[in-house]
Amino acid sequence: MVKKVPVGILGATGSVGQRFVQLLSDHPWFEITALAASERSKGKSYKDAVQWLMPTPLSSKIANLTIQPCEPDLSCRIVFSGLDSDVAGEIETQFARAGKIVFSNAKNHRWDKDVPLLVPEVNADHLQLIKQQNFGGGAIVTNPNCSTVGLVMALKPLHDAFGLHEVFVVTMQALSGAGYPGVPSLDILDNVIPYIGGEEEKVQSEPRKILGKLANGSIELLELPISAHCNRVAVFDGHTECVSVRLSRKADEQAVIDAWQGFTAEPQRLQLPSAPENPIRYFSEDRYPQPRLHRDSGKGMTVSVGRLRKCPLLDYKFVLLSHNTIRGAAGGAILNAELLVKQELVPL
Numbered sequence: 001m002v003k004k005v006p007v008g009i010l011g012a013t014g015s016v017g018q019r020f021v022q023l024l025s026d027h028p029w030f031e032i033t034a035l036a037a038s039e040r041s042k043g044k045s046y047k048d049a050v051q052w053l054m055p056t057p058l059s060s061k062i063a064n065l066t067i068q069p070c071e072p073d074l075s076c077r078i079v080f081s082g083l084d085s086d087v088a089g090e091i092e093t094q095f096a097r098a099g100k101i102v103f104s105n106a107k108n109h110r111w112d113k114d115v116p117l118l119v120p121e122v123n124a125d126h127l128q129l130i131k132q133q134n135f136g137g138g139a140i141v142t143n144p145n146c147s148t149v150g151l152v153m154a155l156k157p158l159h160d161a162f163g164l165h166e167v168f169v170v171t172m173q174a175l176s177g178a179g180y181p182g183v184p185s186l187d188i189l190d191n192v193i194p195y196i197g198g199e200e201e202k203v204q205s206e207p208r209k210i211l212g213k214l215a216n217g218s219i220e221l222l223e224l225p226i227s228a229h230c231n232r233v234a235v236f237d238g239h240t241e242c243v244s245v246r247l248s249r250k251a252d253e254q255a256v257i258d259a260w261q262g263f264t265a266e267p268q269r270l271q272l273p274s275a276p277e278n279p280i281r282y283f284s285e286d287r288y289p290q291p292r293l294h295r296d297s298g299k300g301m302t303v304s305v306g307r308l309r310k311c312p313l314l315d316y317k318f319v320l321l322s323h324n325t326i327r328g329a330a331g332g333a334i335l336n337a338e339l340l341v342k343q344e345l346v347p348l
Helices: 015-024 085-097 120-132 146-162 199-210 253-261 266-270 326-343
Strands: 005-010 030-037 067-069 078-081 101-104 139-142 164-173 213-215 218-220 226-232 239-247 280-283 303-310 316-322
Touching: 005 015, 005 085, 015 030, 015 326, 078 085, 078 326, 085 101, 085 139, 101 326, 120 139, 120 146, 120 199, 120 213, 120 218, 120 266, 120 326, 139 326, 146 164, 146 199, 146 239, 146 253, 146 280, 146 303, 146 316, 146 326, 164 199, 199 226, 253 280, 253 303, 266 326
Parallel strands: 005 030, 005 078, 030 067, 078 101, 101 139, 164 226, 280 303
Antiparallel strands: 164 239, 213 218, 239 316, 303 316
C-alpha cells in the first residue's frame, strides 16, 4: 500500500491489547495512531501505563503514545478491540455509530444477525454482512472464541469434501486465554481445571454460524450437533483440542489428510500480510502437534493437526493445536481487517 491506514487499539494495556500492539508495530498496511484504555491509564504514556508481557521489545514509537479514553473521537477509521466483554458491547457500538470499523474479540456482538463471526479461511463471504449494518458508515466485525477458531479451521476442509454429521471435542486451553493476571497459581499448578465459564456453549454454537451459509443477507446456521468438554491446563500459549467427527460421506484416511494438506482459501489467494502460506499443517508423527513446539507455526497463524486415526464411536479422531492469542485473538482480528481493506468493502 502507498500509505498506511491509521488504526487504534481499545483496551491497549490488556493481554489481547498488547498482542495487537506487538503484531501491528511493524505491519505493512496499518499504523498505530491511537491507544485507548481505562480511566486509570488515561493521560499516561503507554510505557508507563502497561505491564508489557510480550516476548519482543516494546517499540519506542508506540511506548511514547499517550493513552486516551475509550471514546469514539480517536484519530483513526479502524479500531481493534481487546476490551473485556463486561464493557465491550456498548463501547464498540458507540464507535461503530461514530463511523469507525470495529474488529472485536469480545462475545457481545457475535450473534447479532448482521455481524460476521469471521475466520477468513472459512467464511470470507460472510464479511458481506456489514452491508446490512445500520451504523451510518461504521461497522462491527467479530472474532469467534479462541478455541472455536482452531476447531473450525480443521473442520472446514472436511465439511467441504465430505460433509459433517457430528463433532465431539475436548479442549485443553492455555492460561493466556484467561487474560492477565489470569488463573491463580495455586489453582492451576499440579492441576487441570475442568470448567471454563461459558466456553462449552461457545464451542458448541459458534461453528454453526461460521460454517453456515450466507443467503439473502443473513446466515443459515449449519445443522451440526457438537459436544464439547473445555479444560484449563498449565500451558502458557496454545490451545490443544482432541476431536472426533462423523462424516456425512465416507472417506479413507489419506483422503482426509489430503483435504487438510491441500487446503488454502481467500487469504492465501489475496496474499494478505497475516495469512500463513499453509493455514493447516498436518503431522504424521504420533507425538505431534505439541504447544511448545508448534504454536508459533506460520507466525502463530497456522493450525497444526495430527494423530488422525479411526474412531470406534464416530468415523475419525485427531488432535489440533492453535495459538490462542494470535490466530485465536489479535492475529485473527488483524487478518479480518486485511480482508476488509483488500476487498474495499468500505472507504477508508
